[in-house]
Amino acid sequence: xxxxxxxxxxxxxxxxxxxxxxxxxxxxxxxxxxxxxxxxxxxxxxxxxxxxxxxxxxxxxxxxxxxxxxxxxxxxxxxxxxxxxxxxxxxxxxxxxxxxxxxxxxxxxxxxxxxxxxxxxxxxxxxxxxxxxxxxxxxxxxxxxxxxxxxxxxxxxxxxxxxxxxxxxxxxxxxxxxxxxxxxxxxxxxxxxxxxxxxxxxxxxxxxxxxxxxxxxxxxxxxxxxxxxxxxxxxxxxxxxxxxxxxxxxxxxxxxxxxxxxxxxxxxxxxxxxxxxxxxxxxxxxxxxxxxxxxxxxxxxxxxxxxxxxxxxxxxxxxxxxxxxxxxxxxxxxxxxxxxxxxxxxxxxxxxxxxxxxxxxxxxxxxxxxxxxxxxxxxxxxxxxxxxxxxxxxxxxxxxxxxxxxxxxxxxxxxxxxxxxxxxxxxxxxxxxxxxxxxxxxxxxxxxxxxxxxxxxxxxxxxxxxxxxxxxxxxxxxxxxxxxxxxxxxxxxxxxxxxxxxxxxxxxxxxxxxxxxxxxxxxxxxxxxxxxxxxxxxxxxxxxxxxxxxxxxxxxxxxxxxxxxxxxxxxxxxxxxxxxxxxxxxxxxxxxxxxxxxxxxxxxxxxxxxxxxxxxxxxxxxxxxxxxxxxxxxxxxxxxxxxxxxxxxxxxxxx
Amino acid sequence: xxxxxxxxxxxxxxxxxxxxxxxxxxxxxxxxxxxxxxxxxxxxxxxxxxxxxxxxxxxxxxxxxxxxxxxxxxxxxxxxxxxxxxxxxxxxxxxxxxxxxxxxxxxxxxxxxxxxxxxxxxxxxxxxxxxxxxxxxxxxxxxxxxxxxxxxxxxxxxxxxxxxxxxxxxxxxxxxxxxxxxxxxxxxxxxxxxxxxxxxxxxxxxxxxxxxxxxxxxxxxxxxxxxxxxxxxxxxxxxxxxxxxxxxxxxxxxxxx
Numbered sequence: 001x002x003x004x005x006x007x008x009x010x011x012x013x014x015x016x017x018x019x020x021x022x023x024x025x026x027x028x029x030x031x032x033x034x035x036x037x038x039x040x041x042x043x044x045x046x047x048x049x050x051x052x053x054x055x056x057x058x059x060x061x062x063x064x065x066x067x068x069x070x071x072x073x074x075x076x077x078x079x080x081x082x083x084x085x086x087x088x089x090x091x092x093x094x095x096x097x098x099x100x101x102x103x104x105x106x107x108x109x110x111x112x113x114x115x116x117x118x119x120x121x122x123x124x125x126x127x128x129x130x131x132x133x134x135x136x137x138x139x140x141x142x143x144x145x146x147x148x149x150x151x152x153x154x155x156x157x158x159x160x161x162x163x164x165x166x167x168x169x170x171x172x173x174x175x176x177x178x179x180x181x182x183x184x185x186x187x188x189x190x191x192x193x194x195x196x197x198x199x200x201x202x203x204x205x206x207x208x209x210x211x212x213x214x215x216x217x218x219x220x221x222x223x224x225x226x227x228x229x230x231x232x233x234x235x236x237x238x239x240x241x242x243x244x245x246x247x248x249x250x251x252x253x254x255x256x257x258x259x260x261x262x263x264x265x266x267x268x269x270x271x272x273x274x275x276x277x278x279x280x281x282x283x284x285x286x287x288x289x290x291x292x293x294x295x296x297x298x299x300x301x302x303x304x305x306x307x308x309x310x311x312x313x314x315x316x317x318x319x320x321x322x323x324x325x326x327x328x329x330x331x332x333x334x335x336x337x338x339x340x341x342x343x344x345x346x347x348x349x350x351x352x353x354x355x356x357x358x359x360x361x362x363x364x365x366x367x368x369x370x371x372x373x374x375x376x377x378x379x380x381x382x383x384x385x386x387x388x389x390x391x392x393x394x395x396x397x398x399x400x401x402x403x404x405x406x407x408x409x410x411x412x413x414x415x416x417x418x419x420x421x422x423x424x425x426x427x428x429x430x431x432x433x434x435x436x437x438x439x440x441x442x443x444x445x446x447x448x449x450x451x452x453x454x455x456x457x458x459x460x461x462x463x464x465x466x467x468x469x470x471x472x473x474x475x476x477x478x479x480x481x482x483x484x485x486x487x488x489x490x491x492x493x494x495x496x497x498x499x500x501x502x503x504x505x506x507x508x509x510x511x512x513x514x515x516x517x518x519x520x521x522x523x524x525x526x527x528x529x530x531x532x533x534x535x536x537x538x539x540x541x542x543x544x545x546x547x548x549x550x551x552x553x554x555x556x557x558x559x560x561x562x563x564x565x566x567x568x569x570x571x572x573x574x575x576x577x578x579x580x581x582x583x584x585x586x587x588x589x590x591x592x593x594x595x596x597x598x599x600x601x602x603x604x605x606x607x608x609x610x611x612x613x614x615x616x617x618x619x620x621x622x623x624x625x626x627x628x629x630x631x632x633x634x635x636x637x638x639x640x641x642x643x644x645x646x647x648x649x650x651x652x653x654x655x
Numbered sequence: 656x657x658x659x660x661x662x663x664x665x666x667x668x669x670x671x672x673x674x675x676x677x678x679x680x681x682x683x684x685x686x687x688x689x690x691x692x693x694x695x696x697x698x699x700x701x702x703x704x705x706x707x708x709x710x711x712x713x714x715x716x717x718x719x720x721x722x723x724x725x726x727x728x729x730x731x732x733x734x735x736x737x738x739x740x741x742x743x744x745x746x747x748x749x750x751x752x753x754x755x756x757x758x759x760x761x762x763x764x765x766x767x768x769x770x771x772x773x774x775x776x777x778x779x780x781x782x783x784x785x786x787x788x789x790x791x792x793x794x795x796x797x798x799x800x801x802x803x804x805x806x807x808x809x810x811x812x813x814x815x816x817x818x819x820x821x822x823x824x825x826x827x828x829x830x831x832x833x834x835x836x837x838x839x840x841x842x843x844x845x846x847x848x849x850x851x852x853x854x855x856x857x858x859x860x861x862x863x864x865x866x867x868x869x870x871x872x873x874x875x876x877x878x879x880x881x882x883x884x885x886x887x888x889x890x891x892x893x894x895x896x897x898x899x900x901x902x903x904x905x906x907x908x909x910x911x912x
Binding site: 025028029032033034040043050051052053106107108109110111112115117118121123124130133134135136137149152156157158159160161162163164165166167168169171172173175176177179180183184187 | 683686687689690691693694696697698699700701702749752753756757759760763766767770771774775781782783784785786787788789790792794795797798799847848849850851852853854855856857858859860
């Protein structure tokens with residue numbers, strides 16, 4: 001007959017059985033045998049002697065003999081017994097390991113043996129801490145103090161009881177003789193070191209997740225029970241099956257590939273931090289380290305997913321793509337990941353941003369996905385949710401994997417990285433050094449700081465993008481299609497006007513108007529400056545156009561913009577300025593919209609239908625957006641971007 | 656007449672106070688018995704485990720159960736009394752919480768002792784764990800049973816008989832306790848989060864220095880033990896030498912003056 005679990009386990013959690021406990025108990029009992037068990041010696045203290053102390057080396061020797069294993073394994077086994085709480089050390093009681101020397105240990109009394117049926121109660125812990133406080137005030141350590149305060153808060157209603165019980169237990173224990181009192185104190189202390197370990201140590205009683213159902217209980221046989229069995233069997237039949245040769249082959253391949261990279265299965269260079277407490281391995285493999293290790297670089301060659309999941313690998317890949325001018329693929333993929341894993345509140349704006357940056361026609365970092373996927377994605381963006389960009393993301397991922405990944409592995413960037421990768425030497429720590437390492441352990445950087453660093457890096461990267469990558473691969477704007485002359489990029493010369501004049505013999509008015517306006521406005525400006533304020537209108541117009549001019553020129557000279565953009569920016573404004581200034585030849589307002597949709601079909605192998613109404617200009621610099629937006633809205637009556645959203649976005653306001 | 660009225664009023668409140676005081680005494684003794692039971696239970700399975708210890712455990716347990724029954728009837732009757740004034744009710748609730756917690760502790764200890772009885776049967780003497788204890792728990796049991804000394808005649812029954820009988824009784828008792836706990840929760844509705852204890856967060860130290868604590872501190876550095884002893888010897892010798900020198904000097908002074 002089993003006695004059901006005692007106190008009402010309101011969480012209804014069932015602890016997975018730790019088979020090691022029953023087995024350890026058997027071993028412990030064998031150790032007690034007077035003939036074949038361990039020999040004990042008395043422990044001499046100042047005032048008294050306490051019997052039944054055993055040395056570490058004796059334990060290890062007995063275990064090695066009994067189980068016919070070597071000393072190293074016997075030592076690990078002994079450490080496990082100590083960690084579980086069946087044997088406790090008399091010196092250095094907080095470190096639950098077996099030392100193979102003359103340090104003393106003692107067997108724990110069966111009352112304090114670990115069991116799983118009876119969970120370790122916080123009430124008992126509170127009583128124990130209170131008892132220690134009774135014995136000597138202020139003896140509690142930091143973490144114990146914290147526990148005590150927390151328990152006082154959560155078990156406040158029981159506190160009278162706890163204090164009383166602590167006092168009574170203390171008095172009852174005092175009835176005994178001194179050596180027994182000492183032993184009892186040591187036993188209790190050892191018990192709580194196992195079950196409430198000090199911070200920085202791991203409890204051997206960690207067993208993972210609790211189970212939802214009690215495996216010992218009998219399940220009631222109801223129609224529901226049979227229903228469940230039926231559903232389970234039906235699903236098993238329908239499950240797609242793989243030949244075992246295939247699946248086993250995959251497992252074997254995985255194991256063979258990753259065998260050398262597993263820190264526990266094979267040697268970890270320089271040394272395994274979990275074993276030797278030396279963190280060089282972790283510092284060498286930090287996410288944003290300059291020079292990666294050879295093993296890490298080797299892992300990047302296993303699969304594309306490995307490369308992308310490792311931050312350093314991704315950085316390397318990004319560098320390679322930058323050199324190849326296809327960085328937008330990776331940027332798009334990262335943006336999709338960000339959308340998928342980010343906050344729900346920001347989904348809408350992130351989706352908008354991604355559309356504007358990557359997917360819209362004429363977007364600055366336009367990615368090349370097939371028409372059907374684009375259609376599906378754009379339709380989905382009307383009501384954006386987390387996974388709306390999944391098809392597009394998968395397409396780009398496969399593109400990168402099939403195309404760029406292979407080239408990356410043959411590229412000089414990667415070869416350079418491989419050459420520079422370091423291979424650290426193995427550490428050989430002596431016993432004393434290991435002890436020192438243990439003492440020198442420190443907690444790592446707080447996750448808050450790590451997250452801040454990550455965010456800073458991301459912001460820095462985002463800032464970098466605008467300057468270098470922008471406008472490199474813009475879709476050509478239709479009515480500026482006449483400029484077939486942008487073959488070489490992006491070196492904007494100081495005198496764009498001359499270049500373009502040469503190329504456009506039969507060019508219609510926009511260009512000449514723009515040029516005229518440039519020269520005219522410049523002259524205007526000069527005049528205005530010279531005269532002071534000749535007329536109200538002219539300077540206004542002049543100022544307006546001057547500022548725009550200056551800005552456009554500035555952008556041009558920055559080198560980040562194509563000449564086309566400058567003119568693009570100028571032309572629509574011209575007819576605004578035309579309203580104010582009489583000197584500039586007015587363009588008919590409809591002209592831009594009527595500009596022939598010259599198909600510049602083979603520009604950069606982009607085959608995209610650009611509708612004539614499309615007036616998306618490449619992203620301009622941020623400073624002008626505000627003033628231009630208002631101005632532009634008044635002017636342009638043509639249809640704006642075909643975009644899933646209702647509202648006009650800043651995209652329409654050309655710089 | 657006013658006197659009579661007062662008397663009646665006083666009787667009422669005195670009666671209630673008496674109930675409270677009684678209840679408190681009962682709960683205190685239950686707490687004491689439970690504490691003693693726990694201390695005794697830690698000896699089970701060790702080298703001092705014997706028929707006597709088990710007998711003492713049995714007696715302590717029986718006393719605890721008697722107390723539990725008494726308290727249960729006492730407290731349930733009072734807490735179900737609707738006319739109880741507020742502060743008294745609060746006190747009663749504190750007692751109730753103490754009572755239920757003691758019962759829970761007792762239940763756990765009984766289960767543990769029962770399980771240990773499986774492994775460490777009295778008949779098999781070899782399977783005792785050498786846990787370093789030397790004395791039995793007679794003094795603790797004496798404290799539990801509130802007798803100055805526990806002079807028990809040796810039990811005449813055989814260990815095996817005793818054990819089997821004990822096991823069956825224990826099983827019954829444990830399930831009975833289980834039911835009692837369940838029952839109590841059903842009958843009396845005490846809102847635990849409303850109970851506010853009186854006592855301080857830290858119990859007052861009962862003794863400022865305790866030799867046991869010194870002992871456990873000493874255990875920490877056994878390597879230093881011989882050093883301490885050597886140091887002590889050295890200091891002692893030094894003192895003796897100084898005393899001798901002083902004595903010689905004084906004798907010289909006396910001699911030569």
